[in-house]
Amino acid sequence: xxxxxxxxxxLILSAGGLLLMLADAFSEKHTDxxxxxxxxxxxxxxxxxxxxxxxxxxAEVAKLVAPWIVLDKFTLFFMATLCLGGALSSLLxxxxxxxxxxxxxxxxxxxxxxxxxxxxxxxAGDFLALFIxxxxxxxxxxxxxxxxxxxxxxxxxxxxxxxxGSFAAAIMLYGFALMYxxxxxxxxxxxxxALASGSFGYARDPSRLTTVIxxxxxxxxxxxxxxxxVPFHMWTPDAYQGAPTPATAFMSVVVxxxxxxxAMRVLLVAFGDKFSSSWGAGWPxxxxxxxxxxxxxxxxxxxRQENVKRMLAYSSIAHAGYLLIGLVAAWGHGDxxxxxxxxxxxxxxxxxxxxTQAGAFGALILCGSKGKEAVSYEDLxxxxxxxxxxxxPFTLFLLSLAGIPPMSGFFGKLFIFQSAxxxxxxxxxxxxxxxxxxxAFYYLRVLVFLYMxxxxxxxxxxxxxxxxxxxxxxxxxxxxxxxxxxxxxRSLDMAISAAQSLM
Amino acid sequence: MIPIPAxxxxxxxxxxIGAIGFLxxxxxIVALMSIELMLNxxxxxxxxxxxxxxxxxxxxxxxxxxxxxxAAEAAVxxxxxxxxxxxxxxxxSDAGDLLKN
Numbered sequence: 001x002x003x004x005x006x007x008x009x010x011l012i013l014s015a016g017g018l019l020l021m022l023a024d025a026f027s028e029k030h031t032d033x034x035x036x037x038x039x040x041x042x043x044x045x046x047x048x049x050x051x052x053x054x055x056x057x058x059a060e061v062a063k064l065v066a067p068w069i070v071l072d073k074f075t076l077f078f079m080a081t082l083c084l085g086g087a088l089s090s091l092l093x094x095x096x097x098x099x100x101x102x103x104x105x106x107x108x109x110x111x112x113x114x115x116x117x118x119x120x121x122x123x124a125g126d127f128l129a130l131f132i133x134x135x136x137x138x139x140x141x142x143x144x145x146x147x148x149x150x151x152x153x154x155x156x157x158x159x160x161x162x163x164x165g166s167f168a169a170a171i172m173l174y175g176f177a178l179m180y181x182x183x184x185x186x187x188x189x190x191x192x193x194a195l196a197s198g199s200f201g202y203a204r205d206p207s208r209l210t211t212v213i214x215x216x217x218x219x220x221x222x223x224x225x226x227x228x229x230v231p232f233h234m235w236t237p238d239a240y241q242g243a244p245t246p247a248t249a250f251m252s253v254v255v256x257x258x259x260x261x262x263a264m265r266v267l268l269v270a271f272g273d274k275f276s277s278s279w280g281a282g283w284p285x286x287x288x289x290x291x292x293x294x295x296x297x298x299x300x301x302x303x304r305q306e307n308v309k310r311m312l313a314y315s316s317i318a319h320a321g322y323l324l325i326g327l328v329a330a331w332g333h334g335d336x337x338x339x340x341x342x343x344x345x346x347x348x349x350x351x352x353x354x355x356t357q358a359g360a361f362g363a364l365i366l367c368g369s370k371g372k373e374a375v376s377y378e379d380l381x382x383x384x385x386x387x388x389x390x391x392x393p394f395t396l397f398l399l400s401l402a403g404i405p406p407m408s409g410f411f412g413k414l415f416i417f418q419s420a421x422x423x424x425x426x427x428x429x430x431x432x433x434x435x436x437x438x439x440a441f442y443y444l445r446v447l448v449f450l451y452m453x454x455x456x457x458x459x460x461x462x463x464x465x466x467x468x469x470x471x472x473x474x475x476x477x478x479x480x481x482x483x484x485x486x487x488x489x490r491s492l493d494m495a496i497s498a499a500q501s502l503m
Numbered sequence: 504m505i506p507i508p509a510x511x512x513x514x515x516x517x518x519x520i521g522a523i524g525f526l527x528x529x530x531x532i533v534a535l536m537s538i539e540l541m542l543n544x545x546x547x548x549x550x551x552x553x554x555x556x557x558x559x560x561x562x563x564x565x566x567x568x569x570x571x572x573x574a575a576e577a578a579v580x581x582x583x584x585x586x587x588x589x590x591x592x593x594x595x596s597d598a599g600d601l602l603k604n
Contacts, residue, residue, distance in 0.1 A: 128565055135572045139579050146583045155587040156599040162580050163534055163596070167525055169576075170541035173569065174518055177545050177562075181511075181552035186561055238602040 003064050006057045006071055009044040009079045010119055016040030017112035024105030034094025034469055037108040038087050041115070045083030052076045052494070056501070067187040070125035070265075074347075077498035078122040078261045081351050084480075085253035086115045088358040088473050093246035095467030096365050100148075100373070102244060107147060111250060114140025118258035122265075127176045127186040130262060131169075134226070138165050141255055144247040145239050157242020164225070164235040172222025178215035182208045188270040196273035216271060220283060223266060226259035227320045230294040240313035248309065249361035252316045253354040260323050260350060264343065268330060268502060277331055288328045288428060295321030295435040303442050306376050311442055312360060315401060318439055319353060325428050326416045330499075332423035342423055343499035345415035348492050352408035352484040356400040359477030362470055363394035369465035377449045379462040384451035390464045391450045393474045400481050402443040403436050408484030415492070510551035518544035531584050531594045535577065542573045 004011065020036050027033065051057060057071040065071065090111055097103050117136025124130035142165065146158025180186050183194035195212065225232040240248045267283055276282045295318055302314035323346055330342030367374035367383060367390055374380055384391040400407030413436055420429040455461055484491055521540030528534060546566040553562030584594060591598050 128561075128568060131565075132568060132572065135576060139575055142579050142583060146586055149586050150590070152587075152590040153601050155583065155590050156601055158583045159531065159587045159596070159599060160602075162583050163525075163531065163538075166538050166576055166580065167522075167541075170521070170538055170545065173542065173545045174548065176565075177548040177552065180549065180562060180565070181555065184556040186565065241602050 001054070001058055001061050003061055005047075006051065006061045007065070007069075008047040008051070009083065010116065010123075012044040012047060013040060013083075013112055013116045013119065016044070017109050017116065020105070020112060021109040024109060027105065030103045030105040030108075031094055031098050031469075033105045033108045034090055034097075037090035037093070037112055040112055041083045041087035041090060045080050045087065048076050048079035048083060052080070067125040067189060068129045069120070069123045071123065073498045073501035074261075074265075075123040077347055077351075077494060078257065079119055081257055081354055082115055082118050082122070082254050084351075085257065085354040085358055086111060086250065088355065088362070088477055089246050089250040089254070091469045091473035091476075092249055092358070092362045092365055093244075094469035095465065095473075096244060096246050096470070099370055099465050099467065100244070101370065102148060104147075107144065107244075107246075110140045110144050110147075111247075114138075114144065114250070115254055118254050121258045122261040124262065124265070125188050125269075127180070127188070130266075131173065131176065133258075134172075134262070135169065137255060137258060138169070141247070141251055144250065145243040147244050147247060151242075153242040154244070155242075157239045161235050161239035168222050168225035168232065171218050172225075175215045175218030175222065178211050179219070182211040182215065188265060191270040192273055195271070195276055212276075216276065216283065219266060220286060223259065223263045224290055227256065227263060227323070228317050229290045229320055229324060230297045230317065233294070233298065233317045233320075236317055237310050237313040240316070241307065241310045245309065245361055245365045248313075249358045252313075252361070253358050256316065256320065257350045257354060260320075260327075260346065264327065264330065264346065264502065267327065268339075268343070274334075277334070279333070284328055284331050287324055287331075288425070291321050291324035291328060291428065292431055293321075294318065294324060295432060299435050299438045299442075302439070305442070308364060308377060308380065308446065309361075309375060311446075312357075312364070315439065315442070316357060318435065319357075319401075321435070322413060322416055322432055323349060325420050325425070325432050328425055328428060329416070329419040329423040332419075335423065338419065338423040340496065340499050341415075342419040343502060344492065344495040345412075345419040347495035347498055348415055348484075348488070349412040351491060351495070352400070352412045352481070355477045355480040355484070356397050356407075356409055359393065359474065359481060360397040360401060362473045362477060363390070363397055365465070366390050366467075366470050366474065367394070367462055367464055369463045372460060372463050374462040377445065378456065378459060380446060380449045381453040381455040381459075382450075383462070383464070387464050393478050394450065395447060396478050396481060398443045398446055400485065402440040404440070406482070406485045408481045408488070410485060411488040411492075412484075507551050507554055510547060514544040514547040514551065517541075517547065529595050529597055531587070531596050534596065535580055535584070539573065539577065542569060545569060 062071040120133030148154035298317035305311040326346035332338030400409035417429040524537035549562040
């Protein structure tokens with residue numbers, strides 16, 4: 001296998017992004033670019049799956065780009081997941097942007113270039129590659145967030161996201177610098193070896209231990225910010241609400257999946273030595289605390305929202321909390337079986353979350369049209385009777401987000417909680433379970449408005465839009481939600497085999 | 504020769520000034536400058552540590568990449584601040600109060 005083939009998903013995305021920028025200059029109507037973006041994502045995803053089917057990238061090929069880029073099955077799994085999220089988001093953009101008078105072609109190029117950053121981020125085996133991937137992804141998303149140039153909310157959301165995002169990146173970068181100073185390397189595997197061996201750190205020189213702990217804390221802050229864990233979540237609702245909805249969908253699936261993947265790599269690989277990952281002195285109790293805070297705070301605030309898009313933003317923060325439970329379980333006191341199941345549970349959760357969350361935002365897009373965008377619960381009142389074809393997919397995705405069988409979200413949560421119990425964190429699983437009951441309240445509230453309420457007399461009714469692109473995304477996402485929900489076995493097997501390759 | 508800890512202390516102070524400036528000042532342009540200050544402190548730290556780990560150029564290379572990425576980030580950031588200014592006629596961050604519940 002040549003290196004070109006091994007890197008094909010990244011190369012296809014790069015070529016596709018550049019070609020779309022070129023095509024943008026010559027095209028009159030930009031809707032076709034959405035199809036181009038979809039094809040780019042789809043072919044990159046298909047190449048990632050093809051590499052997987054051929055048994056992954058052989059070690060002697062992967063060695064050529066190591067340690068900067070790690071081409072294991074874990075990377076391939078996330079490449080396919082990110083491409084799936086990107087493909088759905090670009091379809092949504094193809095319907096949303098022309099409808100709302102935002103038909104400018106650079107959106108698709110930004111989306112693809114940002115996804116390249118995401119793919120690089122999940123593949124990064126070195127702080128340098130990690131940082132470049134993170135910034136490539138973030139800069140594209142900042143621009144996408146403030147894409148509605150005439151809308152003050154979009155500019156405000158973009159500005160808040162940008163300021164807090166670069167602040168967090170600077171803190172994380174200082175952590176990288178200190179870690180480099182303490183260990184002498186920036187490769188994740190090298191850092192693990194350095195921390196594990198006595199020659200560098202703990203045993204000989206206590207002054208280095210302080211540096212290592214400060215660096216770890218700073219890197220953890222940066223990661224928690226990107227995952228949008230409480231108390232580093234402040235930007236999330238504002239950026240999600242201000243951004244054009246396809247950009248919101250992209251942020252909540254692609255950016256989140258990439259951030260969780262890199263958190264897994266950094267915490268489980270670089271800080272996977274016995275000392276950094278001990279319950280007494282390492283990161284696991286911190287992550288467990290973050291998980292509890294994230295779930296509880298996000299769910300309590302989400303209940304009080306009147307804006308559905310903002311509610312979905314808080315719900316996406318809450319889902320980050322469930323993923324952090326998985327991260328604690330993936331450490332699992334160092335027990336290999338519990339650890340493998342925890343990692344696999346996160347991977348499966350992210351895969352099904354990608355289609356569910358992108359679908360939910362897509363359904364929200366479908367509910368409104370130009371000047372009559374559906375934002376509040378009231379806007380959705382009675383849509384179930386007037387437009388069952390719009391309300392049905394929305395119902396499907398909300399039930400999946402709430403974790404009700406037979407939707408995919410049920411198995412996502414089940415595997416996370418199961419792995420937490422197996423890893424000895426029954427209390428975390430119980431808190432997670434109580435939280436998902438709490439969360440069901442505000443998901444079902446949307447359904448109540450959709451099916452059981454009628455609009456207030458005289459209120460502006462949201463008129464559903466018509467778009468082949470969004471409809472296609474709905475069909476694709478609904479089919480996948482049902483597939484992951486009814487037949488989770490195959491994808492779970494893939495997740496397990498990807499989890500085993502993470503080392 | 505200036506000892507290496509001196510560089511690290513200066514970098515730490517610079518980083519602190521940047522972080523405090525970011526948190527305290529309400530002017531977005533000043534916040535951007537504070538972030539640049541923090542990134543420069545990081546670069547200084549990397550280069551200083553490279554003298555400790557002189558067997559490879561990792562730290563210096565990292566600093567180069569930081570400079571390039573910081574430039575790209577600042578370009579996008581200024582564009583966003585500009586579009587905010589066009590709509591609101593101010594660059595004070597407390598003017599961003601439309602998004603809340």
